[in-house]
Amino acid sequence: MNPLISVIVPVYNVEKYLNRCIDSILNQTFKQIEIILVDDGSTDNSPIICDEYCDRYENIKVIHKKNNRVAAARNDGVKIATGKYIALVDSDDWIEPNMLEEMYNKAEEFNTDITMCDFRKVGVESEYTVSQPIREGYYDRKMIESELFPCLIMFENIEFPPTISNWTCLFRREFLIESDLFYDEDIHYCEDSIFGSKAMYNANGFYYMKNKYFYNYFYNPNSTTSTCNMKKWDSYLIINQRLKEYFKDSKFDFSRQIKINMLYFTLNFLGEIKNADLVLEEKRKKCYEIFNDEHVKQIFKDFKLPNVNYKLKLILLLIKYRIDFVYSMVFYQ
Incomplete structure (x- = not known):
């Protein structure tokens, strides 16, 4: 069975959360998927966990490589992906069981290059939902230019654009390849922002599934930055x-x-x-x-x-x- 969706998961020292992430993908109601785990030079038990899943499931591939950050890991995954669509999941996050099925159905119904949902930020002691200040529904090329180009890179109120969270998006793989859309591997911070802006700039069809909180983004509100890099x-x-x-x-x-x-x-x-x-x-x-x-x-x-x-x-x-x-x-x- 050829996969229709390739789910790319960069993995780096996340042994505590990795099972939760992979299991949420395996438990999708949509079954025609392949999972590509890109072990980015982990030094904990993450590589072992990846290999164990690969041995158990035929639709899981593993890449082991030297650490080169998330941008390169995602690119490596895209290059070997065989699905019609690409989904990105961070290894300490997890997705709702119906995410891929509902997003695939919208992508097929409207023939989109990008389909996007909303997400939930889940902390140790609290959680809240995040939605984008744009209308729900379908955008053709003219609508993208008139409604989304004005906030393609940044909103006027100094907020990031709708596509800042690449992991809420389902991308048509052929669209990424034809548009030469890959991550800049020398950018190690905020790489999602420039990638998302370029993707929307090239898209001919986009669908926004507003208030569909399919993605769970895990964060620790008590964590603080100890260094200024x-x-x-x-x-x-x-x-x-x-x-x-x-x-x-x-x-x-x-x-x-x-x-x-x-x-x-x-x-x-x-x-x-x-x-x-x-x-x-x-x-x-x-x-x-x-x-x-x-x-x-x-x-x-x-x-x-x-x-x-x-x-x-x-x-x-x-x-x-x-x-x-x-x-x-x-x-x-």
Whole structure:
């Protein structure tokens, strides 16, 4: 039986959650699937668990490789996938039993390149649902251009676009291959954002299954960032540069969205500095570096501030006029 859906699961040191993830895929009401487990150089028992499942189930494939992060792992999975559609599941998450069946039916009914559902964020002590601020239903190419291009990269209120969570999407494999849509393997943070924007930009058909919370995203609300990784900032800069290059010849002007995207990255990284395990003086030094980065300065050239709440607008003004000492005094004490 040829699979209709290939489910790609990057695996890295998740022995505690891996069974839950794989079992949720095996327990789907839709049975014409293959599961591709990409062991990305795990050092715990995850490789053993992957091999045990592979030995037990004919529709499970395993790739063992040196650690090269999730972008490369997903690409490796896509390259050997044989299904008509591609689904992505992170190895510490799990999916509802009817997810693949319902999404497949919509994809087939409307002949879509991308079909998307909503998800549930599940923490240790709480959970909540996440839905996107776009209408439900089918979008043809003209509808994608008129309704989704204005938020393809970033919403005006400095929020990520609908396709930011790639694992809520079912992609037609032939569409990905023909559009040369693969993950940028040198981007190790926020790789979903640029991939999702490129995918929607090329899509001719899209269906949004609003309020269908098929995907369960596991997070630990008590976890904190102990280090401030400048490699993440470097990835942010690469993403924004790649966006400029990719969309430079588009008839639609994405320049404002790209600036807002850089603004989002700036705000995000300033928050990481706040949570980093650093002395106050080090935090202030890093804050100064971000405020005075040339890429940040470029945001505000011929740029009207987004219509956001008073507190956020104040922060944006501090960044715009590079008043880092006030920002540090208020947020890093």
